[in-house]
Amino acid sequence: MAIRTLVWGENVHEQTNKTVAGIYPEGMHTQIAKLLAADEEISVKTTTLQEPEHGLTERALGETDVLVWWGHQAHGDVGDEIVERVAKRVWEGMGLIVLHSGHFSKIFKRLMGSPCALNWREAGERERLWVVNPGHPIARGLPAYFEIENEEMYGEPFSVPEPLETVFVSWFQGGEVFRSGLTYRRGAGNVFYFRPGHETYPTYHHETVGLVLRNAVNWAYNPERYPTITTAPNVPVENALEPIEARGGSVHAEGQEGFR
Template identity: 70%
Template sequence: MTKIRALVWGENVHERTNEVVAGIYPDGMHACIAEALNASDRISAGTATLQEDEHGLTVERLAETDVLLWWGHCAHGEVSDEIVERVATAVHGGMGLIALHSAHFSKIFKRLMGTPCNLKWREAGERERLWVTAPRHPIVRGLPDHFELASEEMYGEPFGIPEPLETVLIGWFQGGEVFRSGVTYRRGVGNVFYFQPGHETYPTYHDENVRQVLRNAVEWAHNPAARIADPDAAPNVPVEEAPEKIEARGPRLHGEGEAGYR
């Protein structure tokens, strides 16, 4: 069986500068997420970070990636615009993208959404209850109808995103706010999922339900078809059939003969 090739991209800043974060994720959040994905026999996950050459997202690396997971927070502005466009092109061509937590404000997510992607937030270690709103969706396969995280950063509506293709999870917070915590999109032929939990000072990515969502999401986001090499280029293909051939057919009513005009 050919495994889905996932790549977990991490900013890798908090882990090196904050003792609390380093204590929870001694090898980095990206490594913890990759570990969760590699627990599946259908996924092979590697990692890349902001500090690597080309942020670890070379043309060759992206060509070998079926699904890219992105975690960022305090260094969105340090991501090269050239790399953002490279990733966007890969998504348009069929690579899946999973944006995690503060990646709602990343350059790549905002580029693909075309909106500010702003929201309300409060960091107070509040309990979050995540409700499954689409119980038959593959992203929530194997989950109960809801699960709880003892501590999470509150993200609240309004959330400045386009209307999602699907809303599969809604989060409720101890302060009373609600949030669209799991939403899907399609950009070009690439599948995109945004998943809200994952603040760096809480052990969210050690939670088994969260890890199950991540594994499910990778499988959902995977497009097995061959990548479109240049999805942003106009086809500029001439029409082969001459106008006289079209006229020779004569008019047809819709539903007549070959189901109308062809």
Template identity: 75%
Template sequence: MPIRTLVWGENVHEQKNKVVAENYPNGMHNQIASLLKQDGNLSVKTTTLQEPEHGLTDSVLAETDVLLWWGHAAHDKVDDAVVKRVMEHVWQGMGLIVLHSGHHSKVFKGLMGSPANLHWREAGERERLWVVNPGHPIAKGLPAYFELEYEEMYGEPFTVPEPLETVFVSWFQGGEVFRSGLTYRRGAGNIFYFRPGHETYPTYHDANVGQVLRNAVNWAYSGDRHAHLMKAPNTPVGEAIEKIEERGAKLSAADHAGEVKK
């Protein structure tokens, strides 16, 4: 079965900025999708902020194995109920790939439990991405490093939790460095953050970037959903694996044993 992949795009800059529209005449989400479609193992769809429920209904997410997220100008426009829904599907096993300024999305910050802040500069400078974990599946088929001639600078410190693995580290012409490819696991879901992708530059036309994204989708795919992780059921004494007898006070009884009556 192909990996069911959904690209979520904010689709705001393309409508308002001539440079972005020239770089991505069909929208950034569709260009990202075109890179992914080069892998015949992926079944790729797109949706945007402007769709009802941002195109992220429960039924859509239930049929999504890996979700890619690009956002920037409208983080606050994403409905909190949709954010919660996406996070729940990640906890159950849906893979998530967060791109560029998606680091400040409600979804990513919520899953990280951190502000995910950083330093930045928009100067069209060269970015050199070093593959610091060449044996990682996300680095498969890549050279020791690759360069993007024009990119926005992100600089450390990046206020996210310590990752499980660091796959890429970036250097910029201005001298800054940045951990630009990080993996996490939340619940049963695999998460990858990938830094490049500023909207005024043609980053998503780069062959190496495409290779990273295809690799990342294959890595993030788990193939399973674990809905029971969203529940916290009580296990009755009679259903214990080993035979036990109740003893001591407890609060779970209907009359809350031990509660002072007024």
């Protein structure tokens, strides 16, 4: 069965900026979806911030194996209830790929538990991405490095937790470096942050970027779901694996759910 992938796009700059609209006339989310669809094992849908519940309904997420997220200008417009819904699905096993300025998205900061801040410069400089983990599935089929002629600079320090794996490190024409491909696991969900993708440059028309994204979807895919991972059931004394007797007092009445 194909990997059911949902590309979420903010879809704001495409409507308000002529440069972005010229590069992505059908929206960035549509172009990202086209890159992914080159893999016949990936089934792709798109949705945007403007849809009811931002297109991230319970049903939509229930039919999603991997969620790809691009946002920038309107992070604050994403409802907190939706963020918690997505986080729960990631904990249960849905993959999440966060792109470029999505480092400041509510969902990425929620899952990282850190500021996710960095240095930046919008000057259209060359980015050279070095593959520092060539045996990683996300790096499959890639050369030792690849270049993007025009990109926004992101520079260290990047205030995220220590990653599970670092796949790419970027060097920029101005001299800065950045950890630009990081993997995490949150609950049962695989998370990948990929740095390139500034909206005023044609990054998502880049062939090698498309390969990275397809590899990332395949890596992030987990066919299993663990719906009980967020529950905290009370195990009654009589259900203990070994015979025990209750001793001392309790702050919970019998059968009462735990405090949250």
